[in-house]
Structure formats: C-alpha cells, structure tokens
Amino acid sequence: MPENKKPLDRRxxxxxxxxxxxxxxxxxxxxxxxxxNKKVDMVWQIDPYTCVACGNCATYCVLEExxxxxxxxxxxxxxxxxxxxxxxxxxxLDSGAENELCPTGAxxxxxxxxxxxxxxxxxxxxxxxxxxxxxxxxFGNGSLFLQVRHDRCLNCNECAIAAACPSGAFRxxxxxxxxxxxxxxxx
Amino acid sequence: MIRLNKLTIGLALSLIFGAAALGIERLYPPxxxxxxxxxxxxxxxxxxxxxxxxxxxxxxxxxxxCVSSFLVLKMxxxxxxxxxxxxxLVYFGFIREGCVCPIGSTQNIVLSIFDKDYAVPLVxxxxxxxxxxxxxxxxxxxxxxxxxxxxxxxxxxLRPVKxxxxxxxxxxxxxxxYLGAAVLFAATGSAFLICRYDPFVSIFRLTxxxxxxxxxxxxxxxxxxxxxxxxxxxxxxxxxxxxxxRISKWRVTITPDECVHCKLCEDACPFGAIREPAVEWTAxxxxxxxxxxxxxxxxxxxxxxxxxxxxxxxxxxxARMHERVRLAERxxxxxxxxxxxxxxxxxxxxxxxxxxxxxxxxxxNIRARFGVGGWIFGAFVGFVVGVKLIGLSVWRQRxxxxxxxxxxxxxxxxxxxxxxxxxxxxxxxxxxxxx
Numbered sequence: 001m002p003e004n005k006k007p008l009d010r011r012x013x014x015x016x017x018x019x020x021x022x023x024x025x026x027x028x029x030x031x032x033x034x035x036x037n038k039k040v041d042m043v044w045q046i047d048p049y050t051c052v053a054c055g056n057c058a059t060y061c062v063l064e065e066x067x068x069x070x071x072x073x074x075x076x077x078x079x080x081x082x083x084x085x086x087x088x089x090x091x092x093l094d095s096g097a098e099n100e101l102c103p104t105g106a107x108x109x110x111x112x113x114x115x116x117x118x119x120x121x122x123x124x125x126x127x128x129x130x131x132x133x134x135x136x137x138x139f140g141n142g143s144l145f146l147q148v149r150h151d152r153c154l155n156c157n158e159c160a161i162a163a164a165c166p167s168g169a170f171r172x173x174x175x176x177x178x179x180x181x182x183x184x185x186x187x
Numbered sequence: 188m189i190r191l192n193k194l195t196i197g198l199a200l201s202l203i204f205g206a207a208a209l210g211i212e213r214l215y216p217p218x219x220x221x222x223x224x225x226x227x228x229x230x231x232x233x234x235x236x237x238x239x240x241x242x243x244x245x246x247x248x249x250x251x252x253c254v255s256s257f258l259v260l261k262m263x264x265x266x267x268x269x270x271x272x273x274x275x276l277v278y279f280g281f282i283r284e285g286c287v288c289p290i291g292s293t294q295n296i297v298l299s300i301f302d303k304d305y306a307v308p309l310v311x312x313x314x315x316x317x318x319x320x321x322x323x324x325x326x327x328x329x330x331x332x333x334x335x336x337x338x339x340x341x342x343x344x345l346r347p348v349k350x351x352x353x354x355x356x357x358x359x360x361x362x363x364x365y366l367g368a369a370v371l372f373a374a375t376g377s378a379f380l381i382c383r384y385d386p387f388v389s390i391f392r393l394t395x396x397x398x399x400x401x402x403x404x405x406x407x408x409x410x411x412x413x414x415x416x417x418x419x420x421x422x423x424x425x426x427x428x429x430x431x432x433r434i435s436k437w438r439v440t441i442t443p444d445e446c447v448h449c450k451l452c453e454d455a456c457p458f459g460a461i462r463e464p465a466v467e468w469t470a471x472x473x474x475x476x477x478x479x480x481x482x483x484x485x486x487x488x489x490x491x492x493x494x495x496x497x498x499x500x501x502x503x504x505x506a507r508m509h510e511r512v513r514l515a516e517r518x519x520x521x522x523x524x525x526x527x528x529x530x531x532x533x534x535x536x537x538x539x540x541x542x543x544x545x546x547x548x549x550x551x552n553i554r555a556r557f558g559v560g561g562w563i564f565g566a567f568v569g570f571v572v573g574v575k576l577i578g579l580s581v582w583r584q585r586x587x588x589x590x591x592x593x594x595x596x597x598x599x600x601x602x603x604x605x606x607x608x609x610x611x612x613x614x615x616x617x618x619x620x621x622x
Contacts, residue, residue, distance in 0.1 A: 015436075018434045019323055019324075019434050019435075022431060022434070026319060026320060029296060029312075029316070030312060030316055032300075033296070033299055033306070033307045033312050034309065034312070036299065036303075036306045036307075037306045037307065037308070037309055037312075041235075041241075041308045042306075042308065052531055052534070054531040056531075062389075062395045063394060064394045071230045073230055074227040074228055074229065074230070075227055075229075076217075077217075078214070078215030078216070078217065078218070079217075079218040080215060112218075112220065112223060113222040114222070116218045116220065116225075118225075120228075139214075140214060140215070149233060150232075150235040151233035154286065154392075156286060157286060157287070157291050157295065157379050157382045158291075158378065158379035158382035158383050160383075160396070163383070163510075166530065166531035166532035166534075166535050167532065167535030168535075172305075175235050178232070178234070178235050179232045
C-alpha cells in the first residue's frame, strides 16, 4: 500500500503509538487475569444442601434432556422397603408403575436381602425433575440429590438453570473437583 | 417384613420437623447386610468433557485467524475466504456449539475485573484477546471468516439491499448500547446478556429455548436482505473491533494498487462499507460546519451528563436484573402483605433463617452499584452519540474509493469488482504460467 506520502507521516506515527498502547493494554488485561487464574477452570455444579428440588433443572437446561440428573449416595440411603423417593406417599406398598414417583421410571428397585432394597438411577431415563429428591429429603435420609453430570453439561457461560435457580444452589466449582456430593457425616 | 408402613410414614412426618431443627440428616440407620455380602456401590462422577478440546479450540482459532488474514490481505480471494468461513461455521458453530466465543468472552473479562473471586479461564482470555490483536494488525479478518455468527448470516445473504448511511449509522448505536449494557450487567454480576440473547446458539446446538430460536430465525430472515444485521447493528464485540480496525497496520484495499475511479465497486459492498471520494465543501459549508463543530464539542459533556443522570436514575429498574434484588423485592412485597403465597426463591431464603434485613441491605448495596454503573453507562452512550454527531461536521480527505476502516468486514466481495484486480490476476496467471 503506498502510504508513505509525506503528509501522512504524523498520522502513521500516531497510529503506531496507539497500536502500541492497545497492545500494552491487552498485555495488562492478560497479565492481571493470568495472575489471578489458578490454572483451574470452573464448571457448574449444584450444592445439594442448598437445593430446594424445585424442578427447574429439568426444564431450563439448554439441552433437550437436562445435564442435571439425580444421584444416589448409597452410604446415606436407608435401603427402605417403602422408599419415599421411589413411591407416591399415598400409595399402598405396591411398587406398581402407577405408584412410582418418577415420571420416567428411572429408578430401579432391587431386592438385596430382607428387609433391604437398593435404588439405582438409570441415567439414560432420568430428566432431573427432582421429584425423588423432594420425596427422599422430606421423608427419608436425603440420599437422593441432583448433580450436574459433566459428561453431558456444555458448561455454558450463562447457565440457563443457574439463572433460574431460586435458591442460589448453582455455582461454579473448580473443574478438578467437579462434584458436590453429600457426605455421610454431614450434620 | 415391612420396614415402613403408612403409620411410620406419619410418624416420620412429625419426626422430620424435630429432626430438621436438630440438624439430623438421617432418619433411618444404614443397613447392615448380614445374609448377603452386598457391597454398597458409589455414585459415578464422570469428568468434565471440555478440557483438551478447549485448548484445541484456541489453536484452531489462532490458525484460522492467520489463514483468514492471509486470504484477505495477500491472496485476495473471496472463494477461499468463503471456504474458510464454512469451516469456521461447521467447527466453531456446529461442532463446538458456539461456546466459547470471543463475543461472549468480553463479559468474563469484565466480571473478572470487578469480581475478585472470579478468575477468567485462560482459554476464554485467549478467545477474547486473539481476535483483538489480529484486528489491530490486519483489520477485521476475524469477522470475515472466523466468527461462526457472522458466517451463518453471510450464508443467507441472497438479496442484499442498500441501507441508507444515516439509518446504518443510527442503528449501529444499538451495538454501542448493547455493549454498555452487557458490561454493566456483567460487572454487577447480574447476567451475561450477550450469552442469554445470543440469537444463533440454538441454531448451532439444534436445541434450546423457543424464544431464542425465533429470534435467530428473525435475524436470518432479515439477513437475506440486509447483510449481516447482527454484526452491523448489534454485535458488541464488533464495536470493539471497529475501533481497533481504525488503527490497524494493514487493511483491506479494494484495488490491489491504484484506484482508477471507475465507480464499478460502488455497489459491491452489501454492508455499506465502501466510501466514495470526498467532495470538497464550499466555503459557506465549511464555515457552517465549523460553527456546528464548536457547538457539538460543548454538547458532548452535556449529553454525557444527561445520559448518566437518566440511567443512574432508573437504577431501581436496572438493578432488577440481579436475582438478589428481585428476591429482596419479592420478600418485601410478601412482608407488606401483597402476596399470601411464597415463591420457590422466597421460601428457600426464609428456610435458611438469615435475617431479612440482611437481604434488604444486600439489595440496597447492589442498587448503589447500579447507580454508579448507570452514570458510567449513560456517560458512555452520551459520548458515543456526541462523537457520532461530531463526525458529521468534520471533513475528511479521501481521494479514492476506499473500504471504510471501521465498517469493512473483510469479506472480500469487492475485489472482483475492481478492474485493477483483474489486471493483477491476469499478470499473476502469466507469471505462474511461465513457471
């Protein structure tokens, strides 16, 4: 480009200066951000102790099938025969499909030994509606709770569920510890 | 044996309140398996899936920017730019599903400046800075062929109509206001507006909320006639790129060497970025413009003050973007007896047992921040409007047909319109033919 005409020199000089200034500013932003960064990326997760099981997770996720699923922490579970997360509260003790709480039948009931039953989540069916979580938290040990499943989560910048969460249970956690599971000895 | 029957459920119900008060988590003791040696499983915790991909993204972005700059400035081939654009659309758009994108990364940078607890991921930082640096040297080659949002709009542009210069310039104010708002809401930690209203993300993901899908469809429909409406009138990142492109070291030139004033390129640009040679003003015009300029320079601070005063004045409205403020207002309304029921959010807050006054104070704090932010936002918008007006009263020397430094999206459509380009290509053919 023939831009080395005399009258343009001052303008070019100014532009070079401005460009240098911009580069310095970028460097400043990069430096301060890198300084703050602990080299750990952040991902979304649900704090199970703050979650109110409102059901927004099932509908607000940008994925057709929410990235949030119910998780069973077996060591807290009471292995109840009548599981309040599995059956309708008013149901007779009859594990027929019409009495199941889960709308998709994602909870699998398995007999272990008298009188214990194990409850597993079939993740391919779970939609994260939190109906079981609500039941288990209200009448049981609270061993069922919601977690963002990171094999599905897109880690959106503006998580649509986080924006809709009524209790502020959604937060960013370090990616090297991406789950907030309940603990057995939590008071 | 039935471990639990309806009676015990009732018992448990009454128990639960006592248990909750004591903070006891477990109503039923864990089982001790005596008959079988059943081992309790542990829940699976699949790893976040993006780790390596994100670093690959940065590398791909860098290479794409290099290639785009080469194609735009050196090779001057619209066809090659188009192919790269398709690649970016498929890779950044459909494969990587439109996230991370440099447009949205602006908010992460802003949030990390204002929130000391939020560290911006290095990948996001790279996505924010790389296109800026490239624009500083090569012009908006990012917009040309790397941005998936631009690519999807470029594809549907079939019947471009000319937008009058005044309309173009006025509509562009939306982008400045959008940038200001995005920064304001990101800085206060309320929302990531750009991501929330990204019109094409549901097209890239082939899923998402219906509203956004409709918004995206509208943009594409308009985009059939008006070239890249999002890029030109809405894109907040484009606003930053415009300013950097003004001082870029190299840039798109319509002609490879000299302009012969054939006027053939006048209608080449679907984005209204070609500027014709400047017409000399008459002495009377010049005098009038000079007076107007003096007036406008005085007007700028007034506009800034007025803008700041107005936006900070409506801080009660703008602060509602923050969920804590919404919650505080809801609980206040409940306390005043305007509602008899509670929402999930207000019930959840009451369940924590925190005093309501604490929430009110927090909300008041956020409103104060929106007050300050409103001053800055309003002053910024006032400044932009003022500078735009000043631009009308300044005569700039332009002897040739040129691509506007700021508005040119470096798409390469105009090259073929220039007869000098054909001469260049002919020469190129001869030399390569001889070799």
